[in-house]
Amino acid sequence: MAKVLLIDDDARYRARTSRQLTRLGHAVASLDTDAIGAAASALLRRGTRRPDVVVIDPYVSDMHALPMVQMVCATARRPVLVMTTPRPDDEIARILVAGADDYVGKPASPLVLDARIGAILRRRPVEExxxxxxxxxxxxxxxxxxxxxxxxxxxxxxxxxxxxxxxxxxxxxxxxxxxxxxxxxxxxxxxxxxxxxxxxxxxxxxxxxxxxxxxxxxxxxxxxxxxxxxxx
Missing domain, CATH: 1.10.10.10 (Winged helix-like DNA-binding domain superfamily/Winged helix DNA-binding domain)
Structure with missing residues (x-):
């Protein structure tokens, strides 16, 4: 089981994905992208309970994707999985260079998403x-x-x-x-x-x-x- 923070602008997709991951044994907290600034501030405070992995769709109409990925990576200090609609190879490359640990196309199969989360966490050091x-x-x-x-x-x-x-x-x-x-x-x-x-x-x-x-x-x-x- 992993503690997952899901950040997505689509409330229905966010709710459905949260339910699917919960059924697979994960503990899921979810946020709208509008709340990302407050979430980043909270993650910077010592004592905040951090997720094991962050799953985010950074592509929203009024925000730039790469700076959002960089901010989440810097504040969460946890693996970041970008889950968004299919993107060109050069954009996927820029996402990974910006700090994301993995990318999966949206909509993602719950089993594939679960396996991606597991693969990311197997590569994570036991203790930070x-x-x-x-x-x-x-x-x-x-x-x-x-x-x-x-x-x-x-x-x-x-x-x-x-x-x-x-x-x-x-x-x-x-x-x-x-x-x-x-x-x-x-x-x-x-x-x-x-x-x-x-x-x-x-x-x-x-x-x-x-x-x-x-x-x-x-x-x-x-x-x-x-x-x-x-x-x-």
Missing amino acids: EADQLVVGGLRLNSGTREVSVSGRALFLTRTEFDLIARLAEAPGRYVSRARLAELLSPEGSLSVGALNTLLSRLRVKLGESARQPRYLHSSRSRGIALMDAERS
Whole structure:
């Protein structure tokens, strides 16, 4: 199974392809090309859950295909499969030179698309160091959203991971509780009190406490910071 991000301007084709890939065992998120700018910005943030592969049709009336492919390749840092209506050989060549990992004509058979995705992922390195952050014995992978301490895997909720990932963007720097609540819940649904509860749960999973912190250090005036107590 792969986590697939499908970007296509045709809503009906996007919905049909999403259903087909889901039936074949993939987890599919889909976007209209109008949302590509916001998606690219999100992918640049540490802690964003990245797809395993991006499937995109970059040929839409008001956008240039090659710059779109280049932007997606640069921000996703994941294999990119271009799926579009048949193109001349020189255009296909330019797509691949621009950074795409593969090309398939549209409409694509679900079985062929599934096989292309599998072939791309077999060529992908098992682990990408760009997604790794290490603080002492704490290891965080923003791509797979996995966290471990001294080799022991932690099973975190989505908000617990988002909290530690936000702090990991700048290890050693304190972030105020109000700012963290805003980052984790832009719509304002997370109160500072709820954030403190979330912090307590995360500390338990890390095997530490507020009185004896190892990684999550708090200050009433400055906020919360991620750092290794044994090296600070």
